[in-house]
Amino acid sequence: MHFRTFAWRFIATISFLVILATSADAHEAWLLTPSEIEELSVAPIPPLFRSRLFLGIAATMGFAVSLFALRLEASITQLEDRLIAPFSRGFADVAPLFLRLGLASMLLLAAFGGLPRHGTSMWTTPTFLVPDMQLVGIALAGALTLVQLIVGFLLLLGLLTRICGAALVGFSMLGLAVFGSAFGSYGLHFAGPGLIVIALGGGRFSLDQAFHSDLGQKVAFRSRKFLWRGAQILIGIGFVYLGIAYKLLQPTLLIAILEHGEMPTFGLPMPVVALVMTGVEILCGALLVLGRLVRPVALAILGAITFLAVVLGETPLFHANLYGALLAMLLIGRHLPLPFGSVQFRRVRVA
Amino acid sequence: MLRRFYMKAAFAPCILAILLGSVVFAAPIVNGNGRPPRAVFLVLPDDIEPPKVSLQVEPFAQGKYRVQIDTTEFQFTDICVAQAQAAPIGHAHVHVNGAKVASAYQPVVLIGPLAPGEHVIDVVLRGQDHRAILGRTGLVQGTVEVFVPQQPV
Structure with a gap:
């Protein structure tokens, strides 16, 4: 790639990130107004979420749908392969690029305070990976900001990419150590994409390809199956945890956020919509953990978070880590095919 | 043996059934106390x-x-x-x-x-x-x- 072309792409990407960041908004609890918070404090938990009968019926329906889909998995996979085949030549280029850019954007904006917690001024308070984890009054806050910045830039450039993937896995553990259980909601959704970054590397549009600086390629190639399945398991567990801890066991919060965002319910009562969302999240997460129906699940989650982002008017940057990882899963499917490792591996060896 | 069970078609439905069964059993106990959402x-x-x-x-x-x-x-x-x-x-x-x-x-x-x-x-x-x-x-x-x-x- 010519330097000038690269420079233009780099500048365009940075500008795009800044534009996206300025419209930042989220489906966090902090969005609720004081009157909504007051209502929420006394809101009764809907019977749908308290009754074993209702939950049992809902779980049986979800189980039946999952069972039906699992029975059809072989035919669905054939259909997926046919549909994906026309794009397959670009897999090795597109998936790592989206993943890198998504993760880089979150890291860089967080380090500069461009993805602030709701109600905090832009570019004033750096955060750790996500808006809720403010780097204020925390030991080593400066060092964490700097490391985030470096890893973000390297991911953006596609330089030492697999090392950056390992750093992301490290960040998810570091976050738990620094912020405690509050980081539990986020850690797995950075560790999983981190493993995917290690498995896929920087891809064609990266400086690793240009400079042959793809460190860790041999190890990643040998353990690609472990990395790919590990990523599915971590991301899947993340969704199951979020579905249970934040939706199933705090349904009034989910309902309040949906009502605040005036989410269309298509004539259904809001608790039913909330329960469907909860069930979809838990089942999709469980299927990912099991490594089953990976592409349909990735498509379902991508569709759901995109729909929510549009309806609630939030920036896609809040889920940028997941967009890239889910896109990779959608394109690649259950098993990581050989071209991801072997083609690039041979290129480097020849060079 | 575990690998054989894992490869069987029944493994995934079993895990899903256990997960959903646990959720249906446990959620009403937690939600029954009617406390406001602890995240907020x-x-x-x-x-x-x-x-x-x-x-x-x-x-x-x-x-x-x-x-x-x-x-x-x-x-x-x-x-x-x-x-x-x-x-x-x-x-x-x-x-x-x-x-x-x-x-x-x-x-x-x-x-x-x-x-x-x-x-x-x-x-x-x-x-x-x-x-x-x-x-x-x-x-x-x-x-x-x-x-x-x-x-x-």
Whole structure:
């Protein structure tokens, strides 16, 4: 790639990130107004979420749908392969690029305070990976900001990419150590994409390809199956945890956020919509953990978070880590095919 | 043997059934206590006197307004933690017409400039982990209405 072309792409990407960041908004609890918070404090938990009968019926329906889909998995996979085949030549280029850019954007904006917690001024308070984890009054806050910045830039450039993937896995553990259980909601959704970054590397549009600086390629190639399945398991567990801890066991919060965002319910009562969302999240997460129906699940989650982002008017940057990882899963499917490792591996060896 | 079971078609349905069964069994126990969502509220124990809040708003320079947050039984601090103890210590979130505009780590905060017209200023006391403090009398908050004239004061 010519330097000038690269420079233009780099500048365009940075500008795009800044534009996206300025419209930042989220489906966090902090969005609720004081009157909504007051209502929420006394809101009764809907019977749908308290009754074993209702939950049992809902779980049986979800189980039946999952069972039906699992029975059809072989035919669905054939259909997926046919549909994906026309794009397959670009897999090795597109998936790592989206993943890198998504993760880089979150890291860089967080380090500069461009993805602030709701109600905090832009570019004033750096955060750790996500808006809720403010780097204020925390030991080593400066060092964490700097490391985030470096890893973000390297991911953006596609330089030492697999090392950056390992750093992301490290960040998810570091976050738990620094912020405690509050980081539990986020850690797995950075560790999983981190493993995917290690498995896929920087891809064609990266400086690793240009400079042959793809460190860790041999190890990643040998353990690609472990990395790919590990990523599915971590991301899947993340969704199951979020579905249970934040939706199933705090349904009034989910309902309040949906009502605040005036989410269309298509004539259904809001608790039913909330329960469907909860069930979809838990089942999709469980299927990912099991490594089953990976592409349909990735498509379902991508569709759901995109729909929510549009309806609630939030920036896609809040889920940028997941967009890239889910896109990779959608394109690649259950098993990581050989071209991801072997083609690039041979290129480097020849060079 | 485990591998053979894993490869069998029944493995995934078994795991899903166990997961969903556990959820159906456990969720009503947790939800049955009817507590407000713990991600949003820091519930004070009943033996702690809930704080009270009253607000005074005065015009300040350049169209800004000075909000004085008078509290009882509450201690302001600028130290935030990821998981706070259920104690009346923390800061306040200041909202104007329902939108958060500032966090007050001390009893005085400047907001604005405000556009001409009526404004409702709400202050909700928060714990050190930003959760809203909920005492036995309900949400701990104060509200005041402000009229901003056409010409800045």
